[in-house]
Amino acid sequence: MKAAFFKEHGGAEKILYDDYRDPVPEATEVVVRVRACALNHVDMLLLDGRFPPPEGLPHVNGCEVTGTVEATGAAATGLSRGQRVIIFPGLACGHCEYCLRGERTVCVRYGYLGAHKDGGYAELVKAPAANILPLPDAISFEAGAALPLAMLTSWHALVAQAEVRPGQTVLVQAAGSGVGSAAIQIARLCGARVMTTVGSDDKIEFARSLGAEHVVNYRRQDFVDEAKKWTAKRGVDVVVEHIGGDTFERSVSALTRLGKLLTIGSHDTHWGRVDLRHLYSKNLRIIGTNLGTILELRTILDHVVEGRLRPVIDRAFPLKETGAAVQYVLDRKNKGKVLLLP
Ligand SMILES: [Zn+2]
Known part of the structure; x- marks a missing residue:
């Protein structure tokens, strides 16, 4: 697949657009074909090295992803190929003290899609099946990608x-x-x-x-x-x-x-x-406070469908122009979210 990734830390000029290893789903994971991915401030910290990607370089940023189901692991049931989905970006272990208390955002092994794992500045991304929610038909891929983090x-x-x-x-x-x-x-x-x-x-x-x-x-x-x-x-x-x-x-x-x-x-x-x-x-x-729960994300989707909350999108860039999109955000030119479209 093609992805926008970086091999060394620095500014927008460090973003490369090239071939990258295809994500292979584990049994409980899903591969999603990315239709839209939003930029976030945390992406900038990962890029410039203030928050180096825990799994090392090269790394693909991108926490907020919508798309369609491309492939599912053997134990990932209930999802069909081509289904429209949105990815909840929080990754929790499910069995530490805090997960057992229901406080998964403070899991001792907490992570984000696009930070602790490769994210959505790519044609394909993988995530745990438990992090996948259906994207309602009334919400476009672009609008959906503006929701999961901010x-x-x-x-x-x-x-x-x-x-x-x-x-x-x-x-x-x-x-x-x-x-x-x-x-x-x-x-x-x-x-x-x-x-x-x-x-x-x-x-x-x-x-x-x-x-x-x-x-x-x-x-x-x-x-x-x-x-x-x-x-x-x-x-x-x-x-x-x-x-x-x-x-x-x-x-x-x-x-x-x-x-x-x-x-x-x-x-x-x-x-x-x-x-x-x-x-x-x-x-x-x-x-x-950081992030929220997957149930809260589902509640937000309901409010967006009913018109009570409006995803705020400034503009979209093609994935191959990710460097320009990153520079645009670094220059604080945006009013609302900036998106990448593969
Ligand atoms: Zn945990």
Whole structure:
């Protein structure tokens, strides 16, 4: 098969498009013919070596995949060749302490498709049969590929972890990102009011179209001041944060008493400081969270079919132009998800 892969770490120029070993399914695995694969921030960390692929190089990125069933292992039942599917990207062992508690996202051997295994920047990809869900006919391959990581992570953070309630106020950092564009919609679906940040004015209308009531350009405005103004000095109930550093540190200051800071990534830096006085005196909670469950992904598919959630796609590139797609994301030109189409 053809794949876009890398043999050494670096920037977009390290992506090669060439022949690559065909995936061979184990008994409980399925090979999927990729129809669409979305890019993610984690792909950039794998590429530049900040998060080197655990199985070494060469490596194929790509966590968010839709396609059709191409081949099934002997013990992978219930799936037929050609069936439209979406892959749940979380890989868990199923028998460690945390898996047995039902908390598979903190499995001691946890991994992602496209990180711990070769992913979907390819014509074919393999995954455990247990990770395969039917893709409803009403959802295109392109729309489906925008869901499994960003939408799922935001859903799990806001619904399961923060338990956002109608009438609450939520600050979502970086509306233009996959996580941000998903989080705005999900917070609105929960009945919350939403403010968000953007890095350029051309993203303001986009953020409003997703349901944000107040949009702040963080290059010109102070988002903590704006959060205070927007809430009549009170502060917001929840912040969705995935940037790290100064954004993380200042997000704490935007919270009201009993507020929750959801940290679901560290796109700029893995480090962030906390003013501990705010943390204890206001009874704040900092909640780390990653991905979600396959059941939550199925719930998201239902909401998309019914039109309550909208996958946000910026543009698609042909698989052979993966290098250009990666550079486009590194340059932060995208509003929503960028896709590869084999
Ligand atoms: Zn486990």
